[in-house]
Amino acid sequence: MEPVAILLATAAALLSVIATYLAIEAKDLLVATVFSAVQSTAYALMYYILMAPDIVLVYVPVSVGLLPAVTILLIKKTERYER
Amino acid sequence: MSDYFSLMFTVVLLSLVVNIGIALYGIFIKPSLVKKFIALTIFSDSINSFAIALGFRRVTGSYPGVAVLSDVPRGVEELRHFSTASVDPLPQALVLTAIVIGLAVYMFLTGLIMLYYRHYGTTRVDAARGGSRE
Amino acid sequence: MKARELLIAISIALMVLLLAYVIELGGLGPLAPYALRDIARAYLEYVYNPWNVTASSMALEAVTAIVWDYRGLDTYFETSVLFVAIVGVATLYRGYRELRGLGGVGLSEIVKTSTRVLIPLILVAGASIAIHGHLTPGGGFQGGSFMAVLMVLLVVVFSLDYAFEKGLTSSRLLAIRSAGLVGILLTSVALLIAGVVAGAGAYVFQNMAREGSDLSMPSWFLDRPLGGTLFLFNVFESLAVVSGLTLTFIVLALRKEEVDQALATGEWCE
Structure with a gap:
């Protein structure tokens, strides 16, 4: 079980690196928000494998649910494309 | 087996460090305040993940368990066994509050950026200095 | 450059x-x-330890016990920071009015119907995470954020007008938020007050009986451990988090007509 679990954690960490890069480089801020949510999902999987269920329970609603909602609200009230 | 695990765990930690670097790059270089905001959330999440990873440990013979007793213990030996097979709960407790407090502070930042846009008509950070830097 | x-x-x-x-x-x-740090071993071995009650918090969950018992004062001030951030958002937009009938219709009927199915599920999940915080992974912060997702879903799917009609006004949310904070404050000094009244020794943030004080919160409810103050702290904290985050989201989502006058006449905005 240990090798499979750590392999999954590594895959999640590498996915988060790709998502972070795409989020920082995207010109469309909505796309950046979605990639930031992908990065949060990868982190949530990583926390689960690192045996932190409390953090998963607080991190999923906050960083996958509320934070993208707030960011999309911000984009709607300001501007969508980075200039 | 042991080498494989340490190698993979190091890869996880190094990815977190790379994430911290990319997010810092976004905070410093990108002119848009919204992009800076997104980069800031990624930065703090990576730091929190680092704390969680430091609380992880290994147990000989099995995978470590969560820091929750599954039933009322019947003797001191059961508690002793629980403490030898569980991860460190202290970093989790510290990160737990940090995430929720962080969300409230980000919401405050969101309000500030909205007011900035109302005032200057753009989210470029150099608008406050009276025009573009280039 | x-x-x-x-x-x-x-x-x-x-x-x-x-x-x-x-x-x-x-x-x-x-x-x-492979080794466990000494402080972590102490926390794990004393989290539910009826053979040494003066160092135990009598809850099954170590993280909640650390958050609200061993490091309760820490968490109390973190909750204050949460409160100050929320008051800060309300202050940025001070003087806003909540107008009804601005023509918000929300999303389509399909989304509304599926959201109506989801509402009780999320509510029950959040409440059970908060109430069982001392037994299973979870607690006040987790349950509160779960329910805050539900409130945000309500505002986004059914529009702000609907939320105001259903009574989600900011003054009411702020009242619930303050009630949660007062509840946390009262829970933290409950045993101290009892000790002063009874003439016995007691401490702030005391949960179980400690050295020099025999007073104790209930540690057992029917057939399950209760964890004393942990249960009350979790319930109050979930109330505080859900109302605080919802209030912030509603203030940030206010329409142009509702904030224009307040921002135009503000003394700092010429």
């Missing part, structure tokens, strides 16, 4: 490389070690 950006990029790359080198060398100690 290209040289400046290049300089920043190079310094960040250098920082990443050096940090990676430190981790690789083991500068942070052995990572994922």
